[in-house]
Amino acid sequence: MNLGTRKLLDRSFTALGVGSIVIMGMMLLVVLMPILSNGITANVFRGTIEHRKLLYNEFRRGDHAELQRQIAESDAARRKAYAMMAAFEAEMKLMSEEKHAGYQEKYDQVKSAMKALLGPVPGEELPELTRFKYGQTRWSKAEERLHELLYEKQWDYSNPDVEAKEYDVSRAASFQGTSLVKLFPYVESNIDRMLLPEWTVYWGFITDSSIDSHMFGGIWPEIQGTIFLAVGAMLFAFPLGVIAAVYFTEYAREGFFNSLLRSANSTLAGVPSIVFGLFGLAFFINTLKVSESKSVLAGSLTLAIMILPTIIRSAEEAILSVPKTYREASLSLGSSKWNTIVTVILPAALPGILTGGVISLGRAAGETAPIIFTAAVSVGSAIGLADVFSSPTPALSWNIYNLASEHEAASEIRHVQYGMVLALVTIVLMLNLSAIILRARISKKLKG
Amino acid sequence: MKKQWGRALSVIALVVIVANGRAEAKNGIVLDGSTTVGPIAKSFAAFFMNKYHVPVTVSESGSGNGAKSLINKSCDIASMSRSMKPQELAAAKTKGVNPVSSVVALDGLAIVVHPSNPVKTLTIAQVADIYKGRVTNWRQVGGPNFPIVVIQRESNSGTQESFKDLVVGKETPVVGSAETQASNGAVKSRVSLTRGAIGFLGLGFADASVKKVAVNGIYPTPLTVKNGSYPLSRPLFFVTDGQPSGFVKQFVELPKSADGKKIIKELGFVNKY
Incomplete structure (x- = not known):
């Protein structure tokens, strides 16, 4: 090959490499940016007066005097709207029966739209569920509710052969000629004064418990549950994995039995996680009865079995990569085999072992399938360390799924779901980062 | 330190x-x-x-x-x-x-369709035919010329069992092309996003994103469920x-x-x- 072609090939290979790295970086950006930008809306958003009321009533947070002042201000604006509604109710009573019945249904819609926007109408019985006790706590949601108050969504079914199209009908038009017609422009132009939106940073999203099944409040029980499960899995899997790796590399004789064990280990690493989940249910809960019901313990054990093969493999690799000369030097100085392993080989292999361990920790934190049947519940309070043996816990991965599919008001609380995703991704990223830092520090120490 | x-x-x-x-x-x-x-x-x-x-x-x-x-x-x-x-x-x-x-x-078992679907009412027999696969186009039940996407629940679901008891019949299988969703919420979001879809939900889950259909002429509301006039309740x-x-x-x-x-x-x- 002449020099020219070689140079050309070399350059094109470099270009290919750089290109693929750029594409990978862009993919990462495409994946991470929406997670970040959506997730942050759980913490930072335009909160209304309703949000501040909620914070004060449920968590006793916020400046009481200032809150009272704001409530008085917003109530002043709201009072006029409620007065208009009361006036219309009185007007309806004077109407003929037919007319009354015709307006009643439409008025009920208006009233429930007002309740959704501003919370319960004063003077009426307070609802039991927290989600109906407050109006919209977030300005973006309030704007959607305002639109629903002003316009009725209808579908044009006039042509039965084609799919209907939706269109908006102004609610004001259907109340033409009555006193209620003034309500709509009034609410539209005074909505700011009624809800007093301001930019809010709600860190409580991370440290609070959820209120009324995730409608309000934070995700602390989920974060704590995820940490418990992952750390618990590590407590079981890490020592066991390292011991197994030492056995494989130092004690086991090469032979049929040993290679069988190795291939069994590799097979386990490839088993889908849902299989481990069902196994955990059948073995730890139904057979061994480690706990009465789902529990953190059972979930941790299941996750431990799942990550064990990975830990064994990475620890094995790390131990094998310790130079032979270390071992020989130690043995030649009269050290025993066990002493050599503990004082020379394991410390030298530690960076590799730890990296494998922390990456497995990240995997344990993110897995959903193993904990569905063994540990995770959709609602529960944050549990104490003493309860891990008997109590199940909410966990980020499972609750993200639950909010995405099963929650009855899933579309109302997307921001909670995004916030959970961000929290989970951050936890896993931080774990992986700490693995890198730990590794760097230990290998530096070993060299120096 | x-x-x-x-x-x-x-x-x-x-x-x-x-x-x-x-x-x-x-x-x-x-x-x-x-x-x-x-x-x-x-x-x-x-x-x-x-x-x-x-x-x-x-x-x-x-x-x-x-x-x-x-x-x-x-x-x-x-x-x-x-x-x-x-x-x-x-x-x-x-x-x-x-x-x-x-x-x-x-709970009423609400039969839900995409809001764009003009069909307002179905009989139990029509719903059963849809789920048995005998009716495959909305035109056959008075709707637009559009294929029906049948959505059901998984076999583990009590809602699915109640639905089969009340509508299709216990032993009769649901049409093979029916799509299975694992929760009420999943059925709701699937139906709300799919023109031509039909599904069934607990009444408490059926919000404005889907359209409830009257069954045998009776619209599912808490009142009709309570007085027993809505046929699909449990x-x-x-x-x-x-x-x-x-x-x-x-x-x-x-x-x-x-x-x-x-x-x-x-x-x-x-x-x-």
């Missing part, structure tokens, strides 16, 4: 985590089962934790799983959207479990092992209390008591 800081921090973190859970170290109540009963169970749980400070955990894994958990004694209350099956009762007997059901609420149950006692009893009897009734009503379900 640095090491000490690290140690101090981890000790603080541990203390915080332990202290957090201290207040609620009593024996809790564990619920497992139906996704349809889920909203009621979760709201009751929140109410109960607030009032009695007893931890309550709720899993929504389907009525079938609820029954299994109860039989394996791994939950205190199974929430179910159907009654126990003979096989389950037999399995419970061999394990020494004595299932006692109490009605939580009544009771929802809390099932316990033996007569409940203590906090479990109080929990199971919440639907009879004024607060419980209010919660059920606000969630869009129908009070039995």
Whole structure:
């Protein structure tokens, strides 16, 4: 090959490499940016007066005097709207029966739209569920509710052969000629004064418990549950994995039995996680009865079995990569085999072992399938360390799924779901980062 | 110096985590089962934790799983959207479990379609034909010329069983092309995004994103479910092992209390008591 072609090939290979790295970086950006930008809306958003009321009533947070002042201000604006509604109710009573019945249904819609926007109408019985006790706590949601108050969504079914199209009908038009017609422009132009939106940073999203099944409040029980499960899995899997790796590399004789064990280990690493989940249910809960019901313990054990093969493999690799000369030097100085392993080989292999361990920790934190049947519940309070043996816990991965599919008001609380995703991704990223830092520090120490 | 800081921090973190859970170290109540009963169970749980400070955990894994958990004694209350099956009762007997059901609420099984669908009413026979695969186009039931996307629930679901009992017939299989979704919420979002889709939901889940269809001319509302004129309604149950006692009893009897009734009503379900 002449020099020219070689140079050309070399350059094109470099270009290919750089290109693929750029594409990978862009993919990462495409994946991470929406997670970040959506997730942050759980913490930072335009909160209304309703949000501040909620914070004060449920968590006793916020400046009481200032809150009272704001409530008085917003109530002043709201009072006029409620007065208009009361006036219309009185007007309806004077109407003929037919007319009354015709307006009643439409008025009920208006009233429930007002309740959704501003919370319960004063003077009426307070609802039991927290989600109906407050109006919209977030300005973006309030704007959607305002639109629903002003316009009725209808579908044009006039042509039965084609799919209907939706269109908006102004609610004001259907109340033409009555006193209620003034309500709509009034609410539209005074909505700011009624809800007093301001930019809010709600860190409580991370440290609070959820209120009324995730409608309000934070995700602390989920974060704590995820940490418990992952750390618990590590407590079981890490020592066991390292011991197994030492056995494989130092004690086991090469032979049929040993290679069988190795291939069994590799097979386990490839088993889908849902299989481990069902196994955990059948073995730890139904057979061994480690706990009465789902529990953190059972979930941790299941996750431990799942990550064990990975830990064994990475620890094995790390131990094998310790130079032979270390071992020989130690043995030649009269050290025993066990002493050599503990004082020379394991410390030298530690960076590799730890990296494998922390990456497995990240995997344990993110897995959903193993904990569905063994540990995770959709609602529960944050549990104490003493309860891990008997109590199940909410966990980020499972609750993200639950909010995405099963929650009855899933579309109302997307921001909670995004916030959970961000929290989970951050936890896993931080774990992986700490693995890198730990590794760097230990290998530096070993060299120096 | 640095090491000490690290140690101090981890000790603080541990203390915080332990202290957090201290207040609620009593024996809790564990619920497992139906996704349809889920909203009621979760709201009751929140109410109960607030009032009695007893931890309550709720899993929504389907009525079938609820029954299994109860039989394996791994939950205190199974929430179910159907009654126990003979096989389950037999399995419970061999394990020494004595299932006692109490009605939580009544629920209508709403037949839902995409809001753009002009079809307003279907008869039970028409719905059955759609699910048996005899009717495949909306035109055949008075709608636009558009293929029907049939959505059903998984076999573990009590809603699916009730639907089959009430509409299709217990032994008749649902058409093979039917798509299976694993929860009420999933059916709702699938139907709300798919023109031509038809599905069934607990009435409490059917919001404005989907269109409820009248069945045999009766529109599903709490009123028509309660007075029995809506043909597709069913009771929802809390099932316990033996007569409940203590906090479990109080929990199971919440639907009879004024607060419980209010919660059920606000969630869009129908009070039995």
